[in-house]
Amino acid sequence: MTSIRSPGQIALALAIALFLGVFLIVPVATVVYVAFTEKGGGGLTLVNFLDFGRTDLFVRSFWNSVYVSAMTVVWASVLALPLAYLTTRFEFRGAMLVQTLGFLPLIMPPFVGAVAMQLLFGRNGSVNLLLDEWFDFKIGFMEGLNGVIFLQAIHYFPFILVNLSAALRNIDRSMEEAAQNLGSHGLRLFRRIALPLALPGYIAGASLVFVKVFDDVATPLLLNVKEMLAPQAYLRITSIGIDDPMGYVISVVLILVAVATMWATALVMKGKDYATTQRGGGGLARRQLKPREQVLAYAVVILILALVLAPHVGLVLLSFATVWSFSPLPDGYTLAHYTRVLGDSSVYIKNTLLYAGLAAAIDVVIGGAIAYLVLRTRLPGRQWLDWAASTALAVPGVVLGIGYLRAFYGVSLPDGTPLATLWIVIVLAIAIRRLPYALRAAYAALQQISVSLEEAAENLGATKARTVRRVVIPLMTGGLLAGFVTSFATAAVELSAVLILVQSNSDAPLAYGLYVLMQTPAGRGAGAALGVIAVLIVAICMWLSQLAVDRSQRARGMDI
C-alpha cells in the first residue's frame, strides 16, 4: 500500500460518506430522535418509553417476540443438530442433499410460503385433516405464535446447520480420539467434545436466526399474528400515522435488541476461537452407519427435507389450485393465476426487476469503492465508511422504512410531491439493507488480487485512476458480479422496509404484491403464482452467481 492521498480518492470517500449519511444515518437518527421527543415536537423526554412500558400490548408483544425468536432458535437447533451430526460424523450419502438445504432460506423468505403452510399444516390444513380422519386428533402447528415459530424454524435452521457443520468439520480428529481413548463414546462424546468445540459456529448461526426472526414483520402478519414487536411498529405507523411516537419507540427497541444480540454474541465468542485444526488428519473421523442406523438416518433426513420443502410444495400447489380449503389437496387445477399475474399484475414483476437491479448496482459500486478505499489507500477515517455501512446489519427493515418516511416526508420536490413517496426511495432503502453483504463480497474479491499487480501497472506509467479501471476492476469482475447477483436475488424478496414505503400499487414490487394478494382468499392463487415466480428469479440468480464465481476463479487459473 504505497498510495498517497489523491483528490479523486478524497472526493470518492466524501461522496460515499454523504450517501451513507443521508440514506442510513439520518433516517435512523431521526427515528431515535423522535422516540426521545415529546409528541408534537417538544423537548427531549423519556416519557414515550415509559408509555411503552405501561402499555400492556407492547410489553406483551415484546415478550412474544422474544419467545418466538428464542423458540425458533430452539426448534431450528433441533432440526439442525442431527443433520450436522450425521453429515460430519458418518459416511452418509444423503450428506450432499443436506448441504444443499443450506441454500433454501436464501431462495425464499418465510413470508412467501406462510399462507401455503397454513393450508398444509393449519387447523383445517391437509396434514390435520388426514390426522383427524385416521387417528382422530389434530396438532396445532400453526396456532397463534406456534405458527410463526414453526414457519421460521423450518426456514432458518439451515443458517445454524451450515455454520455448525463447518465448525464440526474443522475439529481435529485427535480431539475426539483422545476422548474415546479415555473412555468416552457416542452422544456423550459428542456433547462433551465436538459440541463445545463447535459452539462458536453454532452461536454465530443461532444469533443470526434470532435477529432475523425478531425483525420480521411480514411472516407474523400473514399468519394473522399482530402481537409481536416488529408488526406493532408497522401497524402503529400505518394505522395511526407518522406522528405517533410509539412506532419510533418500538423501532428503537428493535435496534437495541439487534445490537444487544450481536454484542452478546461477540462476548460469548470471545476467547472461543478454537483453532483446533492441527497437523495430522483434519476433520472428525467418519464411520460407516450400520444398516439399522442407515434407516433411522434416512428417516430423519427425509422428514426434515419434507418439512423444508413443504412451503415450496404448498406454494406451487396453491398457484395452480382452483379452490383449496378444507381438503388435503386442491379441488382442481388451473393456469388462471399465472395468466392473471403475468397480465395485469406484471407491473409487480417489472418493478421488482428494476428495483432489485438498481439496488444491486448501487451496492456493488459503493461496496467496491469502500473495499478499495479501505484495503488500498491510507485515507484517514476510511474505516469509518466500513463501520457505517456495516451498521445497516443492526437496523431492521421496518425501522429503516419508518426512518425514510419520517426523514424524507418533509422534503419536497419542486413540484410539491414529498420525496418519501417516490419509488426511488424504495430502491435506496433496499440498497442500504443489502450493502453489508455486497461489501463482504467486494472485500473478498479485492483481497484475492495481489497489490503487486497494481504496482506493476503504476510502475509502467498508469495513473491511479487508470490502474483501477484497467487492472483492479477487470480482476474484481467475477467477485463483484457474484456480489451483484446475490444482492439482486435477496433484494428481489425484501419486504419489511418496502411494506412501509410503498405508496401505490403501481410502484410496488413483487414481494409487496404477494403480501397484498395473500391477504384475501380470492387473491391467494395469484399471490402464490407471484411467489413461484419470485422463487424462480432468486434460484436462477443464485445459480448464475455460483457460475460467475466459478468462472472468475477458473479465469485466474485457480484450482476449485
Next chain:
Amino acid sequence: MSKPARAVGIEISGVNLSYGSTHVLKDIALSIRPGEFFAFLGPSGCGKTTLLRLIAGFAQAQTGQVLLDGQDVAPLPPWKRDVGMVFQSYALWPHMTVAKNVAFGLEERRLPRGEIDRRVAQALELVGLSAFAERRPAQLSGGQQQRVAVARTIAIEPKVLLLDEPLSNLDAKMRVSVRRELRALQQRLGLTTIFVTHDQEEANTICDRIAVMDGGKIQQVGTPMELYEHPANLFVANFLGSANILDEKSGVPIPPGKRLVFRPQHAALSAPESAALRGPVTHREFLGATVRYGVRLGESEVLIETPFQSGSELRSVGDQVGVDLPPRRMLFLPA
C-alpha cells in the same frame, strides 16, 4: 499415583493392515513384557503410528491378533480398552482447563467427585503442574502441554501407556529433560509403555527394548545394545549408529550374497606394510575426542574413528595406511 495392581503384557501376532491398496503393516509379531518400556523406532511413514493406533483401537487389522494381558482386544472399541494414548499433537481440549482435561477420563468412569479431585491433583503433582490447574491449554508452553497430556492419560491408571512421538514438538534441551522425566515416571508407575519415535538416541536412552521398523515390517527386536552390537540386517545396522558396509568390490574377501559390516570405532589404523587391508586417506575430520578418517579400500570408502590424544601424530590426506579389523568385530549380513 499408586502402582497399578499388576502390569500387563502385550502380544501381537500375524497382523496385516492395509488402507485400500496400501499395505501398511506386514506380518507384525511382537511380545512386550509387563512393565517394559518399549520403543517403536523407524523412519517416517514406516507404520509406527498405525501400529499404535491398532493397539488403541483406532485402526482395524485385516488379519492377526492383539492380546492385552492374554485377552484378544478385537471386539473392544477404543473406549473399553483401557489403553492410555498420548497423541503426537497432544490433543488437549481447548475449551477445558488443565484440571478439566485431566478429570475427563475419570468423569467418564463415573467416579465420585472427591475421588476425581484427589486423582487430578495427584496426576498434576506428578507432572509438576499443580500450579497450572486452572489455566487453559493455550496458555501453556509446548512442554507443559505435553505433560498435561501425560497427566490426563495416567490419571485413569490405564493398563498400558502409548506415547506417539511425545517429544517431537519440544526443543532439544527440553527433549532431554522431558524424556528423563518420562522414564522416571514410568519406573515409578511400573506401567507397560510403548514409545514411538524416529530418533534412535531417544529410543536408546530411555527404552528397555526397541522394535526397529521399516516399510511396515519389524526388522529386529532387542535391547539398544543388542541392536547395536548384533544388527540382524543392513537396515538396522545403518539406522542405529553409523556403519561401514563393504561388498566384494572393496577387495576384502566376503562370502557371496553377504556384506561386511563394522562400526568406525572398531577398526584401527596401522602401518600399511603389515596390514591385510590398505589404502590412501581421503579425508580427515577432527571431532574432539576422536578423529575420523576416510580410507579408500578398492572401490569403496570406509570411515574409521580413532581416539585423539594430544601430542599423537595424525595421518594426512594421501598417506597410505593399513586398516586393522579384529575378526570378532566383523559382521557378515545378508545383502
